Amino acid sequence: MKLTLVTASLLLGLASTSSVNAASIYAGQAKAAAVCSQCHGIKNPSAEAPFPPLAGRDADYLKTALKQYRDKTRQSDIMNAIAGSLSDDDISNVATYYARLKP
Amino acid sequence: MNILKTPLRKSILTALAALVLPFGVQAAADNAKDMHQLFEDNCASCHGSDHGGFLAPALNSETLKGRSPTALRSLIMTGSFDTLMPPFYGRLTDDQIRGLVSHLQTTPKLANPSWTIDDIKKSIKVYVSDESTLPDKPTYAIDSMDDVIGVAARGKYGRGSGSKAVFINSTTHKQIGEIPTGTAAHIIDYNPANPRWAYIKTDTAEIFKVDLYSMQAVRSVKTGYNGPGLGVSRDGKYIMAGSFVPHNAVILDADTLEPLKTFELEGIDPDGKMVSSDSGMVIGTPFDDIFAIALENAGQVWVVDLKEGFPVTKITDVGRHLHDAFLSHGGRKLMIASYDDSIVAAIDLKERKIIKKLEAGCVPHVGGGSAVEVDGRTLGFGTNFGDCDKTVVSVWDLDKMEVVKQIPVAGGTESPAAHANAPYVAVDIISKDRRARTVQLIDKKSLEVVKTLDVGGHAYFPEYSADGKFLYVSAGYSGDEVVVYDSTSLQKVASVSMESPAGIFSHGRVRYMTRGLSPDEATAPANAPRLRPVGEMKGAK
Structure with a gap:
């Protein structure tokens, strides 16, 4: 029931907005697969990996973190380089994708 | 110093x-x-x-x-x-x-490092010393051990806690056990004589003897530094392992994993040069008490008789850079891929000679191979992963030993899956772009690609469940799940999470010998009518 509700509101969210910033979980998944998953996994990072899991994290937190990495107010050699390649839409999409995954 | x-x-x-x-x-x-x-x-x-x-x-x-x-x-x-x-x-x-x-x-490439029969002996580890304490039936609900499907999970780093063999009940798609392997699991083989035993080989050439009833490793042995080659004899008494590093092979007692004889892999290649050679495929066959092993660089197939002294018959000039193979005709015919001259060589294991060399696309990698009976003909399917202009799956008539068709597919392929009860032959597209997410399905009758499944990740190693009702595919690295489809509707029915899944091995393989053949193939009597004399032309059965 809850899942249906979430799905419904998500679909509604997708359908009701024409804003360029509308988050697309599909675009987010594609971007995650192409950019993030190498280290963070498409769902979860490797049990052996030193990278933090992203699944189920708050979408706003993820967006803020990625933007900080992008403008280098948060320091990390590797994340500064990777986030530098992401647009606002990309950030919104991948954050929404990972936030929606069950951890 | x-x-x-x-x-x-x-x-x-x-x-x-x-x-x-x-x-x-x-x-x-x-x-x-x-x-x-x-x-x-x-x-x-x-x-x-x-x-x-x-x-x-x-x-x-x-x-x-x-x-x-x-x-x-x-x-x-x-x-x-x-x-x-x-x-x-x-x-x-x-x-x-x-x-x-x-x-x-x-650092230059190192000389062939040694790993002797004594090293092998010393490496044996015993986890369950008294096997009589093991349960006498599965400790989980399963109708038939044929329904066990094993997945070689590599783990992201090829080692560590993600590296294991995961076993699934292929009727419920629920995990029934897992065996940690330390380094990436590569091959899973089953004992044809006793359904409880499985053997897992890792990329670092360790073999685990696994009790499927209690889902635990009972012994392990390290047979070399690298190399996945592994076969089990039809009587279930011997296993043979071949290595990339060093260039050797060993026959082990399938029960104790004690090494019985090692073989130095070297010989004269098709160009007349004496070479030391990697091991390619190792295979046991329901046809005879033998192993066949491919010497990759020497281009030879050795047939080892499982009797006193383990004598070897060498079949030379098979091809340049041999790799993997599959069996047909009750296990009498062996179809082996040769990378560098893009052929698959058909070998008669009775006569121990080459029957014919067949065109096989571009850098053939037949994976576990597939063979299906369609309209009275036995058709073999071979994948190939070269980066050529023309990417095809080759179909051969295994009775007449001739090319029937080369089916255009979307890219390079690595492994074909078929089942007697499933309508399609599944091939994994591995070309390194978005195509790698997909598996293509070839209709057995029309021999055309009829459907493309977007599995995700790097999708490879399709395998049917033993009843043919479900198609399992590894979404591989960057997918981290095994995806299960209904074989006929091709609807996704389940997903099983694991780190970097690769090869999938149905326990049903011990019954049908090669994927796609009848479930009784491996148990057909040796004089069954389908064992026709090699070379005999036959239009219909």
Whole structure:
């Protein structure tokens, strides 16, 4: 029931907005697969990996973190380089994708 | 120098050496030793312990000549997308990565390292000493052991807690057990004589004997440094393992894993050169008490009789760079892929000679191969992963030994799956772009691609459940799940999560011998009518 509700509101969210910033979980998944998953996994990072899991994290937190990495107010050699390649839409999409995954 | 150095003295010596001779011999030797260990612990399971390459490219002074150290360093840090290469950022320090790069760029490919029968013997580990304490039936609900499907999970780093064999009930798609393997599991084979035993071989040439009833490893043995070659004899008494590093093979007692005989793999290749050779496929057959093993570089297939002294019959000039193979005709015919001349050679294991060499596309990799009976003909399906203009799946008439069709597919392919009860032959597209996410389905009758499934990740190694009702596919690295489809509707029905799944092996294989044949294939009597004399022309059955 809850899942249906979430799905419904998500679909509604997708359908009701024409804003360029509308988050697309599909675009987010594609971007995650192409950019993030190498280290963070498409769902979860490797049990052996030193990278933090992203699944189920708050979408706003993820967006803020990625933007900080992008403008280098948060320091990390590797994340500064990777986030530098992401647009606002990309950030919104991948954050929404990972936030929606069950951890 | 003093051999029994304490760590302290060693570090003082190193420090002194470093002070007195910044590029001194001792410091360099210590460093090289440390770097070799780092290579062994992180890289060698894929790149080969001898720096000669294995699943992944060779890393030595020759192959890395002229490469930018900065580019190599960032490749190690971030890994390589679209390949199995993981990111080592955070796992290795920057100094270690820089050290590795310079070590690799100055180290030649090593001479064939030795791993003797004594090394094999000493490596045996016993986890369950009294096998009579094991349960006499499965400790989980399952109708038939045929329904067990095993997945070789590599783990992101090819080692560690993600590396294991995962066993699933292929009627419920629920995991029923898992066996940690330390390094990437590569091949799972089942004992044809006793359904409780499975054998898992890793990329680092360790073999685990597994009790499927209690889902635990009972013994293990290390047969070399690298190499997945593994076969089980039809009576279930012997297993044979072949290595990439070093160039040898061994026959083991399937019960105790004690080594019985080792074989040095060397011979004269099709171009007349004497070469030391990697092991390619190793296979047991329901046709006879033999093993067949491919000597990749020597282009030979050796047939080993399972009797006193394990005598060898050598079939030479089979092809240039042999790799994998599958059986047909009750296990009498062996179809073996030859990379460098893009043929599949048909071998008669009774006469022990080549029947014919058949065109096989571009760099044929037949995976486990497939054979299906359609309109009275036995058709073999062969995948190939070369990067050619024309990407095809080859279909051969295995009775007449001729090419029936080369079916155009979307890219290079690595493994075909078929089942007597399923309408499609599934092939994995592995070309390194979005196509790698897909599996294509070939209609058995029309021999045309009729559907493309977007599985996700790097989708490969399709396999049908023993009843043919479900198609399992590894979404592989960057997918981290095994996806299950209904074989007929092709609707997704389940997903099982694991790290970097690769090969999938149905227990049903021991019954149908080659995927796609009748479930009774391996148990058909040796004089059954379908064992026709080789070469006999036959239009219909």
